[in-house]
Amino acid sequence: MSAETEAPRPYTLVAELTYRCPLGCGYCSNPLELARHADELDTSAWAQVFADAAALGVLQVNLTGGEPLVRPDLEALVAAAHGRGLYLNLITSGIPVDAARLGRLKAAGLDSVQLSIQDTDPRGAAWIAGRDDLEAKLEVAAAVRALALPLTLNVVLHRGNIARVAEFVALAERCGAERLELANTQYLGWALANRDALLPSRAAIDGARAEAAAARARLRGKMEILFVRPDYYADRPRACMDGWARRYLVVTPDGLVLPCQQALSIAGLTFETVRARPLAAIWTDSPALAAYRGDAWMPEPCRTCDERGADFGGCRCQAFALTGDAGATDPACGLAPRHALVREARARADAAPAALSDGAPPIRLRRFRPVA
């Protein structure tokens, strides 16, 4: 595969409508410096983003945040995107709960709902998110199903909840979810700051994976069950975002165009905003988006690796976070010169207590709740 000289077609827009959120999850994918991005795009600016994304070839939009439900204009945003033929997935905590509003969102053109579940154990939920909302989330799930909207439950797995995969499966069955995503935390941003408290042992991950596989076999045809390992325990890196600025584009609450939700963490890259230039122009020729497209940037061992077309060299943000060089081989890869960084973190996880206990270490909760 040679370097891509022309910008590829993006298929999915990740629209981070706001960084405001009632929850404080210690693995949040939002940037650490939330307050810098508090000046949110208004309704008409987002409508322009949806129109421009559709013109670029985007087919799917993930409406996410923060918590998209805190945007009072969410119905108008859904209607604007739906009007461009885009398939709309609401990625939500469900909080604040408002069943009637879900009906209005469906009427405006919403296609599917992905609801996050932090934990089935109230104490575990409070530890990871600062609060427990399970009862409210069950109400949201019921409202989604009553509207005949497809429902995905998403559980981010970490040391505090990874022993409860069977309970998450039972919950998803009870909710009538069509899909359950059991996605291990990937250790970037907030999750990297909390890594020593969150990274499970290999034994815990193997156990959870076996539990998920058994449930998948039992529920075949009824519910799809996805299990995503942390890349720390895979021998090869994740095909992060299916390649840098290739299939996905992310727009932040304040209009920055990114290749992934973590990219602001990379020092030295200047991302552009749709407030200054049209989305299509930024996607096509922004130097920051071109920086790691294709494979011309790759060092050895990636450059001559047979798998570079499958994993795209892994995660640039992780390479930067762990080695200080975004162009380095992702240390999650067993072939990476700096793989010891990941091995050492795994060794600490194997030595740590297996599950959340009364003496569980405090984690740094994501905090950002300015008034609307």
Next chain:
Amino acid sequence: MIGLGARVRLAPKARLRYDERTGKHVLLYPERGLELSDSAARIAGLCTEERLVSGIVDALSGEAAGAPRATIEADVLAFLRQLEERGLLLVTHA
């Protein structure tokens, strides 16, 4: 397994649309999509409301310069079974 006597329609989560960039139809569903061949798109288009599988075969056989009915039948069944496997088809067995 889906047979000629089953009644089928696309699941509510599946949305069929034309993609101007490629000139093909795509079937969109949560966070994913399938690019359809022209013949698959014709079958999917007939599934936007509930129909008998044999009725879909009838409709496609009636088209001008069509393939032999047995070929059409095999293609329809194979495609519908793929959709069912992905949870994209509601099926009422006869």
